Amino acid sequence: MTTTVASPTFKYYQVIGNQSGPPRPGFTAPIDVALGPGGLLHVLSSYYEYDAKSKFVVKCNFNEDYMGFFGAKGEGDEEFTWPNSVAVDKSGNVYVSDEWLNRVTIFSPEGKFVGKWGVKGNKNGQWERPAGMVFDADNNMLVCDSLNHRIQKFTKDGEYISKFGKFGAGHGEFNMPWGICLDRQSNVYVADWRNDRIQKFSPEGKFMMAVGGTGSGDGQFNRPADVAVDADGYIYATDWRNDRVQVFDPQGRYVTKFLGDCPGYSKWAVDRMASNPENMKEQRDLVKNFTPERVFYQPTGIVVDDQNRIIVTDTGRHRLQIYQKQGR
Template identity: 25%
Template sequence: MENKTLHKHMIDEGVTEETIDVLIDEELGTLAKIKNATDELLKNCKLKAGQIVSIRSAIKNVEQSSKGGSTKEENLKEQAAEAKRGTLQSHSKKRKQEEQPKDEVEKQQTSEKRAKVASNSIQTPPLHQPSSVFGEPIHDHAHDVATFGDEIFVTNKRSGCVNVINRSGEKLRSFELKETEIGDFHAFGIAISNTGLLYITDNNHKIIIEKDDKSEDPPSAGNRRNTEVFVCDTDGRVRQRIGKEVLKKPTGIALTRNDEIVVVDYEQCCICIFGIDGKFKRKVGSQGRGYGQFRRPYFVAINSKDEWIVGDSGNRRLQIFDGSGTFLRSVPVQHLVRGVVVDSADNIFISVIDDKPREKEYYKHAIMMYNANEVLYGEISADNLKRSCKDEDLDLIRPRGMCITKDSSGEDILIVTNDSEIGIGLRKYKLTPSITQ
């Protein structure tokens, strides 16, 4: 430390760098030179009397710390030179900062702030933001959305088809899943495996009667049929059908990290678990208001802990289960819960609506966010919609399934399906925080 103190003291006293070189190379070379330093040498450096006293005092400290022998002497010399380089770099950096124009400094600070915000993206999105239209209005009662690679897959319940769009919202193709022997297929929930297999729930549990059906024993309009989960590739070629003997009215679906298929059954008020081979394993839950029971459940999402987060709409809450189906905790929500999705930080996004909105002066059709500890962060979308608003003026009318992805510009976004004949099928919200946040 003494050599650094010496060098700093010289700089503070106004000694030039050339003089410092002389003192380091000539005066600190050996102990003998240190002990025999003379006023003549210092005067040759054209120093003032006060500077000479200060330097002699610093040299004396160096001398006392150098009694350990020649090895310590060499170390002192090397450390002194290193201290000199460090001080020069520090002064050079300071001079550059002083010389840098003010607008350049502000630009650098803004850039650093943007980088910090970008690194924390999708964790603290702007609140109360209006959504924007995502893509063309090509979706007929869009119910759920999922991504694979650069493609986005949207289920359309009424048409029974799946629309495939790119990250700009432009349509690439579509395919239908029609099963004429059992009636139209109502594509509802969708999940996609890492290998690109689509798992799509069929929500139509009623037989469709054709007007020209003249069979002797036509099915009655109220008859119900068993529904299934259809597994297909990204072009719609069916590879597997799951749950025909078990499911009644499946809605949401998710894939766990343990290669299990978690299916929400709206009619049975339960969760049905299947192996990746399609074999039924067990049911979790029943109808009711207690913990582990459901009323009108819709969607399910899986977090990084492989926990199931289920939207229990009729009970106005989220219910969370571990990977074995054991109830863990409940999160109250003041509205009917529709879609559920989690991001990479386990933040939870839910789409909600008010029941009987026309009886209220203000009502919500909104997107809400809870952090990884299930604490409410706030409402992402605009809220407090007035009853006097016309449907076509509303941002969201009937939000359902959602997914988190990136748009064509690389920005993190939340895509929300809008199940309505009036509104645009898909809306999007920004998940990158604003600079002012």
């Protein structure tokens, strides 16, 4: 007997963004996004190293209300050098990992510095370039320990709990893992960056499934940066150097891909462009090919909310592109 299962459909939902740093509403190379209480978006930007205002976290919502920012480039307590990932705990505290400073920095929901932890090394509880982070149901944090090629679990205060994985390309092995997420059953999904695949593990870290392989064909990856899973177990991965997002079903079968469908200006962009509309029109009237404005350029972070909205940081275009799953 053959059972045919209809694939879900997706529609474009929204674009949020504009190339701008604080205090103007915008992002500069947003590389990760996390959802906080009430669906608040926390967007981490990491842009110029020669401009202190180019590395920061912006808080906003789907109405495109700009709700402030915190952080700057540097090595101080409230600063970032190579920020990689953002996560939010149940209380709304914001955690930012930094691959150069080898630490996680914690901010209050209001964006005030609360603390930091992390020790460089390769022993249990130490790390080399912490990357993706995710909180589990117990409010513990799983972290991609990228240059030790493993996943470590900590309490939210940085106390070591457990680890799994080692360097390699076999099942359960990693090569510079980047993004990480959990499904509703607490299974763990890791963007195994330099192995060009997504791996799935049980909550205890036992290998369950690998998806992908090197290439640009459907189902293949060129350096996947992040992964997200929806309530039905569908897997979404940013295919970083192929400039797309790929979707897989819960069994790891390729479903579809998003190339980017930005329809035009976001609300923030409209506000910005309003200052000189005639000049912009003049420039745009010369353009024949608008595809580059629609598509992804260096998509990096990805998260799915409880309304099946798939939020992607379109890093090279300084915006979020958001899709929505329509059901099956």
